[in-house]
Amino acid sequence: MSPFQLPLDIKSLEIVSQSVDSKGNYTLEVKSTAKGTHCKKCGKWSEKVYGFGDKITVRHLSVFDKAVYLKIRVIRYQCESCDDGPKTSEKYDWMEQKSKTTKGLDEYISRQLINSTITDVSKKERLPYRVVESALHKNAEKAVRWSNYKDLTTLGIDEISLRKGHNEYVVIVSAKDKNGALSVIAVLPNRLKETTKEFLESIPDHLKKTVKSVCTDMYDGFGKSAEEVFGKRVVVIDRFHVSKLYREPLDALRIREMKRLKKELDALEYAKLDGMMWILRRNYECLSACEKEQLSVLYKHSPKLKEAHKHALKLTNIFNTHHNRKKAFTKITRWIAQVQKSTATCFNGFIKTLQKHKSGILNYFKERKNSGFVEGLNNKIKLLKRRCYSIEKVTTLFQRLVLDLKGYKRFA
Ligand SMILES: [Zn+2]
Incomplete structure (x- = not known):
């Protein structure tokens, strides 16, 4: 027997006795403070004790890093309203039926699972894998609950x-x-x-x-x-999906041109073009004087790349400017015409996609949503x-994502 009484954070339970086993784990014998239950048949309250069911042991939150078990003898009540006097076992608000853990422990486990794994939590908390897994299933919804949304x-x-x-x-x-x-x-x-x-x-x-x-x-x-x-x-x-699509042909052209220049230029001149991938991806205004110089060297040696790059910058500029949808439509249509008139061919595929999805792409300019x-x-x-890495079920993925995103708010 421990020298002091452990308090219990469950209002509907009273501690009858408590003991500590050789490993230091606590077992609290408890009984329900409720004096009856609702008949499973008619739903009326009944307080006539019929007998006792099995003793069940349920794991609760640890104390002093030792396991705590609640042991309870389930009381069975008999209905006095129904003719055949059906018996109903008492129900508990602190655990789900047939669970091996209390709701308090389930919530604690769920909180530990945020940004973690079942294996990890099971090891740290010294709980069986399936106990941790079942806590997740009990606490994380498997599909969206629309009632949570306004x-x-x-x-x-x-x-x-x-x-x-x-x-x-x-x-x-x-x-x-x-x-x-x-x-x-x-x-x-x-x-x-x-x-x-x-x-x-x-x-x-x-x-x-x-x-x-x-x-x-x-x-x-x-x-x-x-x-x-x-x-x-x-x-x-999304404008970022669009920009990816016109950056790709530009990148491909850069790779081809750089290969050519590596063969044609002497090593010293070629070295000036170091880091060109990033230079071509950034806005011209964001380049340092040195990088601008590098770019002009590239432009000198590859008119093709110069032209394509200028087109790409122009389009990025359109997306960066707060045009309304109509203005953006005019700008993009003009951009397409300019590219088609020019000698650049690398954007041909992109332009097809652009035309096909024009409406959706232009909608971006309405509220600049991305x-x-x-x-x-x-x-x-x-x-x-x-x-x-083993998550393959979409429901589990949903549960874990919701837990990672909302868990702290829910279980804080
Ligand atoms: Zn009844």
Whole structure:
């Protein structure tokens, strides 16, 4: 027997006795303060004790780094209202039925799981793996609970590959409400258009009405399904996806030209072109005097690259300027004409894509919305993937993401 009485943080329980085993673990014999239960058949309150069920042992929060077990004899009550007098076991508010852990411990475990792994928490807390796993399942919802939302405002649809090189994609649908609160609302098992559309359709009507923009890349499965559910004007193609598309041909041209120059120029002159990849990617205004000098050397030796680079800078400039949609339309149309008139051919493929997705790309200029928030989320996902490389189930991924994003707020 310990020299002092451990207090218990569960109001509906009274401690009957307590003991310490040879390993220092505590067992508290407890009884319920409730004096009856609701009949499982008629729902009426009954206080007639019929007998006792099995003694159950439930693990609770540790004390002094030692395990604490609650032991309780389940009281069975008999209904006096029903003719056949059915018996009902008492119910507890501090544990879920048939659980091996208390709700308090489950919450504690869930908090430890934020930004961590089941294996890690199970080792640190000296709890069986399945106990930690089941705490996660009890506390983290498997799908979005719409009742938690007042508005959705901005949605982001993005794909991530779960395993590198396996071409297995899951789709993350996220939301940023009007106060800027970010959340994951779905993890979809594939990037088929029907899958995305089915989910978007499932959003309750009153929330659908609050969606002002859906940010996505140029993949039709996302854009088209968003368009069909919310209408054309809400679909915003992320400018960063656009810029990636015109940077790629520029990069390819740079690699080809640098190869040529390496052969043609003497080593000293070629050395002046060091670090050209970054120089070409940055805004001209952001370059140092030295880098500007380097760029002019490149321009001198490669008129082709000079022309392509100038086109790319011009387009970036259009995206950086706060044009309205109409003005942006004029600017981009003019840009396309200029490129087509010039000798540059590396943007031909890009221009086709640009024309195909013009509406979504131009919608960016309405509110300059981008899925930067999705990118931030992607970092969380990447970390989660690295930590829990075996997560393959989309429901588990959803649970873990929600826990990582909202856990501290929920279990603080
Ligand atoms: Zn009854």
